[in-house]
Amino acid sequence: MNELQLKYGCNPNQKPSRIYMADGSDLPITVLSGKPGYINFMDAFNGWQLVRDLKKATGLPAATSFKHVSPAGAAVGLPMSDTLRKIYWVDDCGELSPLACAYARARGADRMSSFGDFISLSDVCDADTARLIKREVSDGVIAPGYTEDALDILRSKKNGNYVVIQIDESYVPEPLEHRQIFGITFEQGRQELPIDDELLANVVTQNKDFPEEALRDLKISLITLKYTQSNSVCYAKDGQAIGVGAGQQSRVHCTRLAGSKADNWWLRQSPQVLGLPFLDGIRRADRDNAIDVYIGAEYQDVLADGAWQRVFKEKPDVFTEAEKRAWLDKMEGVALGSDAFFPFSDNIERARKSGVQYIAEPGGSVRDEDVIACCDKYGMTMSFTGIRLFHH
Numbered sequence: 001m002n003e004l005q006l007k008y009g010c011n012p013n014q015k016p017s018r019i020y021m022a023d024g025s026d027l028p029i030t031v032l033s034g035k036p037g038y039i040n041f042m043d044a045f046n047g048w049q050l051v052r053d054l055k056k057a058t059g060l061p062a063a064t065s066f067k068h069v070s071p072a073g074a075a076v077g078l079p080m081s082d083t084l085r086k087i088y089w090v091d092d093c094g095e096l097s098p099l100a101c102a103y104a105r106a107r108g109a110d111r112m113s114s115f116g117d118f119i120s121l122s123d124v125c126d127a128d129t130a131r132l133i134k135r136e137v138s139d140g141v142i143a144p145g146y147t148e149d150a151l152d153i154l155r156s157k158k159n160g161n162y163v164v165i166q167i168d169e170s171y172v173p174e175p176l177e178h179r180q181i182f183g184i185t186f187e188q189g190r191q192e193l194p195i196d197d198e199l200l201a202n203v204v205t206q207n208k209d210f211p212e213e214a215l216r217d218l219k220i221s222l223i224t225l226k227y228t229q230s231n232s233v234c235y236a237k238d239g240q241a242i243g244v245g246a247g248q249q250s251r252v253h254c255t256r257l258a259g260s261k262a263d264n265w266w267l268r269q270s271p272q273v274l275g276l277p278f279l280d281g282i283r284r285a286d287r288d289n290a291i292d293v294y295i296g297a298e299y300q301d302v303l304a305d306g307a308w309q310r311v312f313k314e315k316p317d318v319f320t321e322a323e324k325r326a327w328l329d330k331m332e333g334v335a336l337g338s339d340a341f342f343p344f345s346d347n348i349e350r351a352r353k354s355g356v357q358y359i360a361e362p363g364g365s366v367r368d369e370d371v372i373a374c375c376d377k378y379g380m381t382m383s384f385t386g387i388r389l390f391h392h
Contacts, residue, residue, distance in 0.1 A: 001027050009038045022178075028171035029142075033155045034163035036140060040118055042069050044142040047120030048167055050074060050227040055122040057195055057219045060239075063102035063129075064224075065109075065117040070232075070247065072113035074224045075105030075240030076216075084108070084238075087268045089284060090132065100128035105240040107136060110261050111288045118142075118163075125150045133157070137285065144169040193387055195222045200360055200383045204372055207381045213238075214335055214358040214381070221337030222360055222389065228339070230390040233347075235262040235354060236335045242266075243354070251340070255347045259354040266331045266355070267295045267324060277313040286311065295319060331355030339389040341365040345374035352378050362388050 003020030004027060017038050021027055029044075036044070043066035050071060054062035060076035077098030085091040088108030096104065099121060107114050119133060121143035130150035133141060140163025141154065154164050178187050193199075200210065200218055210218075217236040224234045228246045231254045235243035242265040245258030267273060268291060276294070278287055290311045293302040299318060302308060308315045336351050338361040348371060351359070359375065363384030375382045 003027070006038050007035065028168040030166045032146070032151065032164040032166055034140060034161050036163045036165060039069070040140050040163055043118035044120060044140070044165055046227045047071070047118060048142050050223060051120045051122035053195065053223045053226065054220060057223060058216060061099040061102050062122040063099065063106040064120045065106045065114040066120065067113055067117050070229045071224055071227060071241065071244055072117060073106040073109035073241055074220065075102050075109070076220065077102035078239040080104065083269050086274060093132070097126050097128040099123050099126055100132055103129050103132055109240055109242050109265055110244070112292050115285060127153060130154050139163060140165065142167055191226060191391070195219050195226065199385050199387065202384045202386065203381060204363070204384050205375045205380060205382045207379050209381055210358065214333070217335035218337055218358055218360045221335055225337050225339040225389045227391055230339050230392060233258045233336060233338045235259065235356065236337070237333065251343060252346050252350065255350045259350055262334065262354045263328055264292070264295060266328060270327045272319045272323065276316055279311060279313055282311065295324070328353070333357050337361070342371050343367060345370045348374040357381065359383070360385055362386060
């Protein structure tokens with residue numbers, strides 16, 4: 001099959017729409033269920049590259065949850081603590097396969113952003129992973145294959161309309177890529193930069209300590225950034241992205257956005273949130289929304305009379321700013337990657353508030369010395385990669 005006609009492009013008025021191979025070869029994908037759209041394929045192909053790179057860099061199964069052509073979460077298949085299993089709503093699932101753990105982590109990091117995601121998996125989708133996918137609000141999945149049981153589970157989702165795509169993992173694209181903007185064709189070499197230990201070898205701070213876990217998390221962060229709309233930074237910990245700030249014009253705004261997501265990930269693990277008395281049978285999306293409001297600045301929206309009764313069995317106490325700050329101060333060992341250099345030390349100051357200890361950024365700013373000095377002030381370890389990772 002050389003081409004596939006689509007219902008429409010990014011928006012319903014953008015017709016006709018299709019994907020096709022310009023060289024006349026066959027498409028490297030097979031649609032096993034559903035009718036994928038234009039944005040579905042954009043998410044699928046970017047996500048597939050991300051998980052392929054994660055698997056190559058770590059040797060572990062990988063998953064990502066994409067929304068609007070950027071990852072909301074990305075992770076490798078490490079076991080989860082009981083706390084993570086609870087905040088990711090998989091504590092009722094028993095033992096999970098490594099691939100299912102990767103997806104639970106990727107989906108769970110930022111559940112608000114992952115609502116209605118497109119999933120990419122590095123390995124053949126198994127039944128454990130398919131069962132997790134079936135219970136989430138999601139548009140589709142791409143993987144190099146599916147077990148028979150997994151395919152049966154996924155084909156039953158959305159009354160048989162859930163999008164399931166199989167990709168030929170041996171497919172290698174041409175080294176030059178093309179796109180059109182305003183009828184004008186752009187051409188560039190593909191971004192094939194390997195994200196490995198060598199890229200992180202130039203440590204510029206007084207502290208030179210990079211534990212293996214930190215190197216793993218920095219590689220996860222940088223690979224995630226490689227497929228995230230720029231400007232972007234990514235906070236990572238424990239084998240997964242915990243805060244992605246995509247498409248910001250200002251570097252520090254990006255650092256703040258991703259940092260606030262990382263903070264939310266940690267706040268969800270606090271005793272105040274874990275102990276929230278939710279009504280029995282509350283929908284997962286309503287529970288996620290309530291938690292997001294409860295830990296945010298607009299907490300009164302969910303605690304007001306007439307509001308909390310729709311969510312909780314009893315009215316929770318306010319999670320005060322002092323209590324939140326005390327809990328956030330316990331977060332440590334976070335890795336932070338940036339797709340371009342930090343122009344000012346304010347980025348480091350903000351990152352520190354979210355427990356960042358390890359940083360990888362290209363370097364090359366006229367204020368590099370100020371940024372390094374700020375890292376040294378807090379005992380952070382920072383590497384200059386020398387390579388920018390813009391993606392548009």
